Amino acid sequence: MELQTLIYLVVGATFLLYFILAIVARAGTTSEFYVAGKGINPVANGMATAADWMSAASFISMAGLIAFNGYSASAYLMGWTGGYVLLAMLLAPYLRKFGKFTVPEFIGDRFYSNTARVIAVIALLVISLTYVIGQMKGVGVAFSRFLETSVEVGLFAGMGIVFVYAVLGGMKGITYTQIAQYVIMIFAYTVPAIFISLQLTGHFLPQTGTGAELADGSNQYLLQKLDMVLVDLGFAEYTGTPDLMNTFLLTLALMIGTAGLPHVLVRFFTVPRVRDARKSAGWTLLFIAILYTTAPAVGAMAMWNTLKTVQDTDQIGSPEGNLLYAERPEWMKSWETTGLLSWEDKNGDGRIQYYNDKNEEFAAMAEEEYGWEGSELTVDRDIMVLANPEIANLPNWVIALIAAGGIAAALSTAAGLLLAISSAISHDLLKGVIKPDISEKGELMAGRIAMTVAIIIAGYLGLNPPGFAAQVVALAFGLAASSLFPALMMGIFSKRMNKQGAIAGMLAGLTITLVYIFWYKGWFFIPGTNMLPDNADNWLFGINPTSFGAIGAAINFIVAIIVAKMTTPPPHEIQELVEDVRVPRAS
């Protein structure tokens, strides 16, 4: 069957499935809308949480990040999964015991203060809106690339789908759809990886294939060979370890930030018991680990495949060692049309040279001895996953699956974020602060309206992404790390923590993190307004603004503890609340 038809069929079938699930799982009460009636099976919740949490970035971009950065990209792997350990042990079971609907609600109740609740709502809105822009854009891009529509059409289709199942079904609808989306996504990710691992190393599991010998008869390990060839082309070793301090800090910032992501935390409100919340966290990470341990294999193998395609690795520097442009494989041709891969014949020899021309010493040597006049191939890192099936010559249905998987990854995360946004508005702001006497029906309606407005805003921002989209991700993690995580943790682990301490801590952490990021990236990311150039020489103690969330969190803790020491302890009933949250059985 024609590839395009097949893609339409597969993607169309997944959409039909989401629609059916939306109609079956309509939400009738606020409890169903916010937390799926607290009746979700822990394994099912684990699957839904995994889909909620793995975004378009995890699915599409992470393997490419690893391919081009090797060891240095480990911060993302360890940071995002290790943060999950913190979330599972330090927060999830206790928040489930608390047993209400939202994360700001816990902060408001625990610190007996609407001010604290509103600060949490603001942090949540900034974090979630930032995230959702990327997801909406991901939907649009996946559509335009695979379905050959414009980005706008793709985005509107995505908005329509999310509208139907998120607004109708609330958390209940989102949960069932996310389970389906997880299955689609993981299948799409692992099938090509398995085939490529078999081709390159003869290993069925990509996880062991990466550590295995190449099956080309060279008796060399894949990683060893990759290191050697990259160095021969002027790059750093794949397994080399530069700048360990920022790797450490970035890992820490991503971990603390991950643990404070409200749309993930709220998923643990949906299971029946504390015991289920603990177990469900284990299942979630298991489901996440399937993708996260495959990604490094996809990265290393895709890098190897790319290098090997354009460069005969035994003949680096000899004219015949490079691929003739006229003889390039089909997949390169098809990705050239998308603009994600491009070639420019700088030395006019009709062959493709790919090497590190930023390495001045190597570039000079290559020009002198090889006659190379600059690296000629530009490869967008997102190709590493999207083009994988074509590179491995897999059948068309696998390509169709990748399209459906990328869209599923973006939609599932977008829906979770939109729910977090709408419940913060209808439950925390409207019901909690502005109009506490609102009826359940009114609140449910408000939740649906807030969700609709959030979808429209997200769609608008997806169409007109602010120029700083990439940098904003650092902002989201920095804010989650420096505001929500410390407040939640101290709310559970310190009975002495009071309202003054928590508010001062959150404000201090937020402000300092924001100022540090803006200092180097420009105020509100407006180009040219940065106070110092954004490079290692100017960073305070060499700390990258992307990694600053870890420091922001530390400041939050310290300020909160000092202020709490100087002010009155929380009232008796709040200390009772903390006691109660710590113990599974209701007293």
Added chain:
Amino acid sequence: MEQRSNRADYWRANLKVLFGCLVVWFLVSYVFGILLVDTLNQISLGGYPLGFWFAQQGSIFTFVVLIFFYAWRMNAIDKKFGVAED
């Protein structure tokens, strides 16, 4: 009053398990995967340098086991202190 001291003991038992788990969490990621990565990379696990393996595979596997272990230990402690849900 007895219920109160029982709760305090339960919380201490929980913190102990938690602390143990976080030590392992720190060890496999920050120590093996980052701080000692160059030393461990002298050792190979098949074609993986060991430090690199911890950073991209081993830490993640350990995290999964860790969360299940925590859930299992805590359920046992809940039962022991009589605070488990029905």
